[in-house]
Amino acid sequence: MSSRHAVVLLSGGLDSATVLAIARAEGFVCHALSFDYGQRHRTELAAAARVAQALGAKERRTMKIDFAGIGGSALTDESIPVPEVLQQGIPITYVPARNTVFLAMALGWAEVLHSVDIHIGVNAVDYSGYPDCRPTFIDAFVRLANVATKAGVEGAQFRVHTPLIALSKSDIIRRGLDLGVDFAMTVSCYQANGRGEACGHCDSCRLRRDGFEAAGVTDPTRYVTS
Amino acid sequence: MSSRHAVVLLSGGLDSATVLAIARAEGFVCHALSFDYGQRHRTELAAAARVAQALGAKERRTMKIDFAGIGGSALTDESIPVPEVLQQGIPITYVPARNTVFLAMALGWAEVLHSVDIHIGVNAVDYSGYPDCRPTFIDAFVRLANVATKAGVEGAQFRVHTPLIALSKSDIIRRGLDLGVDFAMTVSCYQANGRGEACGHCDSCRLRRDGFEAAGVTDPTRYVTS
Numbered sequence: 227m228s229s230r231h232a233v234v235l236l237s238g239g240l241d242s243a244t245v246l247a248i249a250r251a252e253g254f255v256c257h258a259l260s261f262d263y264g265q266r267h268r269t270e271l272a273a274a275a276r277v278a279q280a281l282g283a284k285e286r287r288t289m290k291i292d293f294a295g296i297g298g299s300a301l302t303d304e305s306i307p308v309p310e311v312l313q314q315g316i317p318i319t320y321v322p323a324r325n326t327v328f329l330a331m332a333l334g335w336a337e338v339l340h341s342v343d344i345h346i347g348v349n350a351v352d353y354s355g356y357p358d359c360r361p362t363f364i365d366a367f368v369r370l371a372n373v374a375t376k377a378g379v380e381g382a383q384f385r386v387h388t389p390l391i392a393l394s395k396s397d398i399i400r401r402g403l404d405l406g407v408d409f410a411m412t413v414s415c416y417q418a419n420g421r422g423e424a425c426g427h428c429d430s431c432r433l434r435r436d437g438f439e440a441a442g443v444t445d446p447t448r449y450v451t452s
Numbered sequence: 453m454s455s456r457h458a459v460v461l462l463s464g465g466l467d468s469a470t471v472l473a474i475a476r477a478e479g480f481v482c483h484a485l486s487f488d489y490g491q492r493h494r495t496e497l498a499a500a501a502r503v504a505q506a507l508g509a510k511e512r513r514t515m516k517i518d519f520a521g522i523g524g525s526a527l528t529d530e531s532i533p534v535p536e537v538l539q540q541g542i543p544i545t546y547v548p549a550r551n552t553v554f555l556a557m558a559l560g561w562a563e564v565l566h567s568v569d570i571h572i573g574v575n576a577v578d579y580s581g582y583p584d585c586r587p588t589f590i591d592a593f594v595r596l597a598n599v600a601t602k603a604g605v606e607g608a609q610f611r612v613h614t615p616l617i618a619l620s621k622s623d624i625i626r627r628g629l630d631l632g633v634d635f636a637m638t639v640s641c642y643q644a645n646g647r648g649e650a651c652g653h654c655d656s657c658r659l660r661r662d663g664f665e666a667a668g669v670t671d672p673t674r675y676v677t678s
Contacts, residue, residue: 363596
């Protein structure tokens with residue numbers, strides 16, 4: 227086992243839980259980083275805490291970021307409804323520059339930890355058209371990281387690990403199950419309620435439900451019953 | 453006069469006040485962005501409010517960012533003293549990934565405003581060795597911005613304006629004075645007290661004092677008298 231340290235972005239959803247399991251399986255000592263950014267689905271933060279503990283993260287921090295102050299997304303602006311029909315192009319649930327900010331914060335923490343490894347669960351297959359989930363974005367961020375930091379100037383080469391980037395949702399589910407992830411503790415819904423129950427209708431719920439079906443696995447998600 | 457909108461990073465110091473004056477003189481409608489990141493010298497935020505009003509910013513927002521939570525810098529960690537002797541290399545006042553995070557937040561706000569212009573007062577002459585004040589960093593950020601955002605994917609070309617990057621401190625002071633900036637309302641000191649009085653000893657105070665001297669201008673800074 228290596229004792230390399232890594233920062234793992236952990237939202238509390240299905241994807242990032244699988245990423246944490248993969249990073250642990252690769253031998254990384256994992257420092258999980260979650261964000262409280264005014265998201266509607268803040269119940270995912272409770273899920274992140276459960277997941278971090280269950281999958282053996284060394285520690286977990288939640289950082290507050292004021293995305294709601296700038297608005298512009300259905301995920302952070304209560305006046306914009308979460309759509310229930312799959313949209314063409316980049317959906318209104320896109321949060322401007324979200325992954326740029328998340329990776330920047332992860333980079334700062336990694337540098338303090340003397341780590342060059344950051345893990346993020348971006349996915350370019352089911353990514354719903356988000357520009358900051360594509361390989362070209364990740365590559366540009368790595369180039370930035372190497373010139374932005376004291377560590378980079380001193381020769382460190384940062385790595386942003388994206389183990390899910392080319393996987394389908396069903397592939398991700400199979401991978402997570404192989405590594406012992408209990409998906410019942412994860413929350414993916416964009417508008418989950420305070421008990422962590424999913425709406426069953428938003429883009430994120432659809433992708434997740436279809437993923438379990440395609441993987442031939444019982445969906446453990448708790449849906450709102452009304 | 454153009455009615456282009458711009459996000460201007462405004463710390464409350466001498467440099468960013470000059471940048472705001474330059475952006476206004478270029479005809480930009482300016483949206484000033486300040487950060488409360490747990491810095492010791494939080495009195496600069498009051499200075500930023502005064503400067504934004506005096507120089508005609510359309511609005512100003514202060515975003516909280518939890519840098520103190522990750523530590524690693526004399527500017528955010530009370531256990532690390534601010535040095536009073538100029539250091540070789542990258543100083544302990546470097547905050548890991550600070551400008552990366554600041555520009556990422558500015559990018560998000562710019563996108564919401566349908567703006568592609570961001571102004572930042574980085575300086576590669578008196579920059580005290582910070583890696584994220586160099587042209588190579590700015591260039592890498594622009595490349596990232598264009599692939600990270602919905603606007604970029606749709607063809608927008610972001611611009612990060614760095615009008616001070618090649619100026620000496622005395623040049624910056626002369627430029628600001630030409631544009632009517634009242635430097636008495638700015639605070640540059642890394643450990644200014646609650647009344648906005650400067651220590652006179654830190655790197656930032658030295659650079660500022662030497663700048664006024666080299667410019668042949670009376671230094672309007674209020675120093676702590678003890």
